[in-house]
Every structure is written in C-alpha cells, then in structure tokens.
Amino acid sequence: MSLLAVEWDDAVEHRGALRLLDQTVLPDRTEFLVVRTVDDLVDAIVRLAVRGAPALGVAGAMGVVVAMDQGEREGWDPARLDAEVDRVRHARPTAVNLAWGVDRVRPLMGEGRDAVLAEARVVAAEDEAANRELSRLAADWLLERIDRPRLRVLTHCNAGALATSAWGTALGVVRELHARGRVELVHVDETRPLLQGARLTAYELAEEGIPHVVQVDSAAASSILRGLVDCAVVGADRIAANGDVANKVGTLGVGLACREAGIPLLVAAPWSTVDLAMADGSSIEIEERPGEEVTGEGDRRTAPAGSRGFNPAFDVTPARFVSAVATERGVVEPAAGVGPGSVQSPSA
Ligand code: MRU
Secondary structure, X not given: OOOOOEEEEOOOOOOOEEEEEOOOOOOOOOOEEEEOOXXXXXXXXXXXXXXXXXXXXXXXXXXXXXXXXHHHHHOOOHHHHHHHHHHHHOOOOOOHHXXXXXXXXXXXXXXOHHHHHHHHHHHHHHHHHHHHHHHHHHHHHHHHHOOOOOEEEEEOOOOEHHHOXXXXXXXXXXXXXXXXXXXXXXXXXXXXXXXXXXXXXXXXXXXXXXXXXXXXXXXXXXXXXXXXXXXXXXXXXXXXXXOOEEEEOOHHHHHHHHHHHOOOEEEEOOHHHEEOXXXXXXXXXXXXXXXXXXXXXXXXXXXXXXXXXXXXXEEEEOHHHOOEEEEOOEEEOHHHOOOOOHHHOOOO
C-alpha cells in the first residue's frame, strides 16, 4: 500500500495544504481532497473521506495547521481560532485519536504554525513506527498460540494503512504474518453499512497479494463456529483502562463467537488509542450516524419509505471477550482475568 490516507502536501500553494485520500470513492477511483478550511476538514471527517482512529489522529493534528492557516488568511481572533480547533477535535466522538491528535499539537500553537506542522508530522511518523512494532508483537503472540503452518484470520472493518498514517494495525498484523509466510486466508467482513471491509480492506489485501474472501457481516459467527478461521484480529477506536474495546459495530458479535469457539480475539492498536481516563467502556460515546445509511444504498432507498434506520457506528466489546490487546508497548490479555488496570501494565 503506497497510498497515504493523510499527508501534508508542501507542493500546494506557498504553505502547502492537507491532502486526504478520498476513501468514499475507493476502490473505484483514486482521488485526493485538498483541504484548506475547517469546514472542509470537518465535512471530510463526517463523510468518512478520512477515517480510522489513527488516521483521524493525524488529520486532527494537521487540522490544527489548517485552522491556523485559515485564521491567518481570514483574520480570526484567538477565540475564533480556538473554537474552530474545537470543531475539528469534536468532528467524530468515538475514536479517541482525533481529540488526542489535536491535543498533542495544541500547546505548540503559540510557537507558530511551522512548529505545529512539525509536531503533526512527528505524530504521523510515530504512528507508523507504532503500527509496525505492534504488528510484530501481535504476530508473535498469535503464532505462539495457534499451531498451524498458515493462519486463517477474520477481520472486521478496515484497520489497514488507509485507517492509519501507514502500514495498519489489524491489517498490519496480517501483513506481518504474510511477510513471514504464515497467512492462508483472510475472511473480510464487508462492514455494513459503509462497506469499509468490502471496499477498503479487500482493496488493501488485493494490493498486497494476500489471499482473502469477502463475507457479509452476518456470516462472521458461523465462519468462526464452523472452524473456518483460527483467530479474529481487529482494530480499535478507544480502549478503556480495563480493556473494554470500542470498535466498528459488529466487533462485539465477533468477540462473542470467538469466545464460544475458543479462538482468540486480538485487538491491535497504537497506544494513542488507549484512553486511561475511561475506567471502562460504559462511558465511551458511540457515534450514531444517519439512519439513511442503513435504509438505503447510496442514493437508492432499500427499506420502505416509513421505516427508520438505527445506525450506531461502533460497539463496545467487554474486556472478558478480548484475548489480547497488542500495542507498541506490549501485549496484555484482558480476558485472562487481569481485571481493571490490565491495559496499563503491558507484559512486554
Ligand atoms: O467508521 P470508521 O471507518 O472510522 O471505523 C473504523 C474502525 O472501526 C477501525 O476498526 C478503527 O478505527 C481502527 S483503525 C486502525
């Protein structure tokens, strides 16, 4: 995967601009959005043109530069600039990385936009390094526990290079396993309603030449219980201190099925996704998206006119169903009964 989801493009005009790969049109078209205003950035985040927790972290950090550059062009006072940065920070609520990315660079605003941009670039570089390290640790963890020459892995949503600064988390683990010659097949949940699995994960796996099949989300439980997969590997949007995991809606069902089948559910995420301020998952805000995303496909309505859609974008998998959380700091095993604080004490 050579395409970057989020990048500061120095070639645009005199100070550069934020460049986003428009993930709403993949895999049909490869198009980029040049973002020069807070309105455009918030719109891109809400429409999921940029998405995935770590990519949102980088977009948030670079979004502060977007706000500063727009503020300078339009003569904003400090209060207005602050309010616009807050709009970026709150554009989507569930992935902690977005607020984390904004907060990481915000203290540097007094030093000027170049200092903020430099730090935002560090955020991106650190994310890639974290992804590569956690992928190695997670692959080791899986291979120590699953006695098969090549693994059959189920994944849900897209936690690949497109969802991060580069490399990927859950798909980073798959890429690491593939590089070691240890992947047989990846079962890709299509991820209704916006098809991040069918459109984006399948695209990334195809680019990497990794064997995969796309299945409807409702096939996940039976694929797991029929013994068609050896483990599930997913990303995360926010991990509470006790190991509860918020991720794309449907992850909970995958976790329940894995528990019943006795196979591991491994959550792969950079440390920036861990939110120690949340004791457990019960206070994580779950984004609810427009019902029309469920009652139709694109512009075509599929449900009867009077039917309303219910569209929570995420769910919370309790720690007791999470076999392992792999971050760049190590692997912890919440389901092993370590209890509250387990994510704070990585084993490696
Ligand atoms: O709504 P999305 O596409 O932003 O949801 C993305 C997910 O749920 C991912 O699994 C998560 O952000 C981890 S990405 C490395």
